[in-house]
Structures are given as structure tokens and as C-alpha cells.
Amino acid sequence: MKKSILISIQVGLPREIMDNDPSGSAGPWSTGLFKEPAQGPLWLGKTNLAGDGQADLKNHGGPDKAVNAYPIEHYAFWRKETGRAELANGAFGENFTTEGILEETVCIGDVYSVGEAKVQVSQPRQPCWKIARRWGIKDLARLVQDTGRTGWYFRVIQEGTVNSGESMELIERPCPEWTLAKANDIMHRRAEDKYLRLELSRCPYLSVSWRNTLSESSLKSLTKRIGARLKGSK
Numbered sequence: 001m002k003k004s005i006l007i008s009i010q011v012g013l014p015r016e017i018m019d020n021d022p023s024g025s026a027g028p029w030s031t032g033l034f035k036e037p038a039q040g041p042l043w044l045g046k047t048n049l050a051g052d053g054q055a056d057l058k059n060h061g062g063p064d065k066a067v068n069a070y071p072i073e074h075y076a077f078w079r080k081e082t083g084r085a086e087l088a089n090g091a092f093g094e095n096f097t098t099e100g101i102l103e104e105t106v107c108i109g110d111v112y113s114v115g116e117a118k119v120q121v122s123q124p125r126q127p128c129w130k131i132a133r134r135w136g137i138k139d140l141a142r143l144v145q146d147t148g149r150t151g152w153y154f155r156v157i158q159e160g161t162v163n164s165g166e167s168m169e170l171i172e173r174p175c176p177e178w179t180l181a182k183a184n185d186i187m188h189r190r191a192e193d194k195y196l197r198l199e200l201s202r203c204p205y206l207s208v209s210w211r212n213t214l215s216e217s218s219l220k221s222l223t224k225r226i227g228a229r230l231k232g233s234k
Contacts, residue, residue, distance in 0.1 A: 004100035004168040006114055007072050009042055010035030010090035011052035033093035033134045040163030044117045046156050049095055063155055064122045064207035070094035070151035071102050077149065082137055092131060092144070094151055098168065103148055103180040109205030111172035116160025118171070123207040124180045124187070125151040129232040141230045148184050153207065178203050187214070191222055 012035040018028050032054040043050040047066050054061035070092050079087050089097040103124065110121040127144040144150055178200065186196045187210075200206065201214035213222065 004098060004112070004170070006096055006162065006164055006166050006168055007099050008089045008097045008164045009038045009040060009049065009162065010095055010097070011038045011042070011049050012036055013051070013053040029130070029133065031130050031134065033130055035090040035093055035095065037090065038164075041115065041161035042163065043159070044115075044119075044156055044162050045159050049162075052095060064209065065153040066156045067096055067119060067154040068094045068125060068151065069096040069098055069154060070125075071149075072097050072099050073102060074149045074151075077147075081143070082135070082140070084135065084137075087135075091135075092127075092151065093134075096154070101168070103150060103152070103184065106152060106180050107173055107175050108178040108180070108183060108203050109173070109175040110170060111157065112154075112168045113171050114168045115162035115166050116158075117156060117162050118158035118160075119154035120157050120205065121180070122153050122155045122205065123210045124184050125153060126187075126226075126229060128229045145184075145188055145230065148181055150180070150184060152180050155207075175203055175205060178206075183210075188226070 012032060014030050014032040015034060016028050016030050032052070035052075038049070038051060044067070046063055047061060048054075049067065072089065075087055075089075075091075078091075079085055106121055108121055108123070112119050112121075127141040127150060129141055131144065132138055132140040183200060183206075186193070186200050190196055197214045201211045203211075213225070
């Protein structure tokens with residue numbers, strides 16, 4: 001198995017932005033997407049990294065979404081796809097930019113040791129309209145979702161300091177059947193299959209928000225919720 005590394009760490013607090021969105025409307029909006037490189041060692045607590053924060057605490061942050069991770073391997077694709085050479089670590093709002101682990105190989109429930117901390121994969125990242133507005137690319141959130149290059153969230157099961165350049169060692173894999181790629185496929189391409197939705201929702205390591213969405217929502221309401229996440233403007 002290829003060695004996994006925490007390439008860089010990014011943090012940032014919410015800020016209010018006044019600019020045009022890709023659809024042409026304007027108005028203030030708040031976001032924690034603007035992340036800057038952080039020099040470690042940095043304390044990783046149960047709900048976030050020191051110096052980091054989220055603007056929308058209903059949909060971001062909290063114990064199940066303490067750390068947003070994104071593979072560095074995806075960046076070459078996005079620079080070519082968008083024509084934006086400036087896309088670099090942290091461009092997708094991630095705290096951890098990783099190397100050596102991808103959605104096709106990472107599984108719900110995977111536990112990694114990094115520095116003094118231990119983190120566990122809780123769900124794929126669900127991109128929202130703010131990524132599109134951040135970069136002025138109208139369909140960016142949907143492209144992230146449709147390509148499966150979503151990244152993921154970690155919950156923190158052991159607090160401690162972390163530092164860029166450290167190895168990320170896989171120490172536990174309780175659900176090898178539930179890769180992030182498979183979870184994304186069920187949520188976004190096979191949601192009409194109630195059996196698959198319910199099977200995934202029963203995974204005990206899946207985030208509470210994903211379990212609720214998969215188990216309680218009708219296909220119609222699930223589709224409506226996903227559309228609102230991708231197309232919102234403020």
C-alpha cells in the first residue's frame with residue numbers, strides 16, 4: 001500500500017464577502033472556505049483545528065465534520081478542467097491536503113493515526129454552492145460531486161497535535177465494503193435504490209447527517225435537498 005502523507009494543513013475563520021456570484025447576482029455572504037497554510041504543530045480538538053472555523057454550523061463542522069480532507073492528486077485535474085492554474089492546497093476549503101489516499105480506497109470508519117491524533121472517516125464531503133462562488137465557476141460544486149472527487153470528513157477520536165509532512169497510518173478498517181466512492185455513488189447516482197440507501201445508512205461509523213438523510217428522506221425530498229445545496233446563492 002502506498003504511503004499516505006499529510007502534505008499540508010490549512011485553517012481559516014469565517015469571513016463576510018461582498019462579490020458577484022457565477023449567476024450574476026450580488027450580495028454579502030459568509031464562508032469559512034478561505035483557508036491559509038498553517039505552521040505546526042497544530043492542536044486538533046474534537047470539533048476543529050486550532051484557528052479554524054465554519055460559517056454555517058448547521059451543515060459544516062461539529063464532531064462528525066471536524067476536519068475536511070482533500071487529496072492533492074485531484075489538483076492537476078481541476079487546474080486543467082477549470083483553466084485555473086492558481087488552484088493550490090486549500091482551494092477546496094480543506095484542512096488536510098493528503099497524498100496517497102483517494103475516494104476509491106478510503107472507507108467509512110477508517111481510522112488513521114497522524115501525529116499525536118487519531119481520526120476516523122465519517123462521510124464524503126458534499127460540495128455546496130459556496131465553492132462555485134468562491135472561484136466564480138458556476139457549475140463547480142456539481143462537477144466536484146459528479147466526478148466523485150469530493151474529499152471527505154474526519155471525526156477526531158483522539159485529540160493531539162498534528163503537523164504537515166507527517167505520515168497518516170491506517171490502523172483500523174472496520175467497513176472495507178463501504179468505500180467513499182461507493183457511498184458517493186449511492187447518494188448521488190443510485191438514490192432511487194431504497195435497499196442500498198438503507199444498507200449504507202446502517203453503517204455505524206457513517207455521520208449522523210448522512211444516516212438521517214439516507215434513512216428518512218424520500219427520493220423526491222433527497223433530490224430537492226441536494227439541488228438546494230448545489231444551487232444556493234447566499
